[in-house]
Amino acid sequence: MSDLVKQARELQPLLDERAAECERLGRLTDDIDAAYHERGLYGMWVPRSLGGSELDPISALRVLEALSYAQPSAGWVLAATALETGTAGAYLGDEAVAELFAGERFPVLGGQGTRPGTAVPRDGGYDISGSWSFASGIKHASYTHNAVVTTDTEQFRVCVAPLEKATLIDNWDVLGLVATGSIDYTMTDVFIPPGWSHDGLVEGSTRGGPFYDLGVVQIALICHSGWTLGIGRRILDELAASARKKAGRPGQLASSEHFHLGFGTMEGKFRAAAALVFETWHDVWNTLSAGDQLTTRQRTLLRIALTNITWTTQEVSQWAYKNGGTSALCDGVMQRLFRDMHAGTQHILSANGVLAEAGRELAGLAEGQKWVFLALE
Template identity: 25%
Template sequence: MNRSAESGGGEGPVVLPERAASLVELLRRHAARTEEQRRVAEENIAALDEAGLFGITVPRRFGGHQASVRTLVEVGAELGRGCGSTAWTTSLINVSGWVIGLFPERAQREVYEANLRARACAALPPHGTSTPADGGQVITGRWGFASGCLHAEWALLGVSITDAGGERPDQGLALVPMNQLKIEETWHVAGMCGTGSNTLIAHDVFVPAHRILSVTGAKQGRYPTEFRDEVLYRAAFVPTLALSLAGPLLGLARGGMELVRASLARGRGISHTFYEQARQAPSTQMQCAEAAQLIDTATLHLMRAADDVDNCAARGQCMPLLDRARVRMDIATVARSSREALDILLTVHGAKSFADGNPLQRIWRDQETGSRHALINPAIATEIYGRALLGIGDQVSPLI
């Protein structure tokens, strides 16, 4: 499918989640292999690429959809129904594409002119060091948890920027071709195994200045892109990054509900009771209703947060601190509600949920792992929001 042919008009926000939904069964068929091989199945990658689902946040100028943050999370939620690792990888590749859209046009062209379907991954913590060089910085470091690096041509790497005097006045994101980096296989985990979130290594890699984004400026809504009329690339920095993690978590909970309902519809009973059909038990009905309500709660908070970010960007405003803090709280609510819903569904489904061949145990492990990402941490998000609500100036994190 020609991505450039589908980027015009307003069809993207509606059609892209539908395309994602059409791939759910394909992702389910390959979910076990994705986990076993610790990378997204190539059949999934090809189908996602054909559907244009790696171009959600790519500028239209390069044939992408340049859609909305809401579309990004809706697609993540649909894909998460089929495979948590695939959804997570796709969402993080897309948010990396969004970050590239914040760079100067020169950097964007270097990424997309040679390959309109180029993909990027990101490792944001400043685990790299730099030394100033003529026209840029020379970086060295190791960056773990680089989700999607096995399917990317570029990487965004967090570095401490060093000036000529040896001071470190800023933190940056360096945009580096993957062929200048080494991948070390370090991703051996209990859940989200298929994301291939390995470690990237750079040793004395030169990065020109136009391919280094100031994180300090970005957090304040100052982006170096010359295209000020492109609404998507005015979205708030940290909220957009954090929201990209939330869609797959909601999708996992939805996928778990679908599996349990399908099992109940087949008429199984409850062991050690007189119920020949579990669906006839009031306890089952009440637990399913409670899980569904928790999933609805996660959905409402996720979509509100995405809409808040989109609407603020459309108005051309820098998102206020209180609103950004609330987005962090909304995302924490998505994680907490989705986890609680899955916990109930596992109880309904019983001990067989944990059989190796049962996809519900993989969904549970993916949810438990993904929802522990540092940007999601519900306790920290609650503290951030509480401080913002009470006007306390000292915060507990720079990432708001």
């Protein structure tokens, strides 16, 4: 087991205890942020050549599963910031990386990678402008990770800029994932020097091993799969614990055959969806570790695995809410899990359009096409 998986599991009591306070603040508490730094979690995908863990996909799934089990917002923040910090270390130019990773602890990047701003070429770099939404973890960041499209070639790029160059808009007033602080922000004509941006679809890095052959999009699939594994397992465990606690009382769930049948069905569906996630990522990692390139079918199955675990867990959360009684209705763990799960289903990676594209490829109707972000071309 990776040491980072152990570190993540050791943090579960703290994350659980601070969940309500994190929601009140709209961000993670300072002690959680400090623990992420001290335990190297922000650097889980930073290349080893820069002092990071360069964590493999299976271990990364387990890290995010453990954190999200204890507090889904805490897992979500780590997923977003670790991805953006790690890919900056892997894909930016040498001068940018030397500056970013010169401190005693890793930088933290937060921002948005799916709704691009614009980048106007200038002096070897770019002037970027835009209005970005859903910047998960940006309240813990010192730099921004910004998706842009260049005005000359219409290339999708990621630009990194100091946080102070952005205007933050504290507008995260939402039902679930409250503590992720996924606010909006804007920038106008901010100069990005040469080396401080990279191709948004790049796959491969001279600073690291085969993990970086995944590219940003595939790494994001790990993020959301690991998050869903954690929240789904916690929902079922909480409901089972509630039923056991009330066992022996007349009319309670523990003595209901209908509940027994439903719980067995939900456990089976969730475990099957989780098994597909791990089966698919084991196959992908074996391919990359052997020095081979991923096939279109493997990329399709990664997307299928994510959408399947997401919507299966959403079904589990609905069933648990209906059977949880006042423990699901009142403020507390079950209510928070229900809210967070429904917020998580709104992410673009789990949208029906992605599933439809995957189905088209699986049906043999996309011959010769390849995945470009979330569509086949």
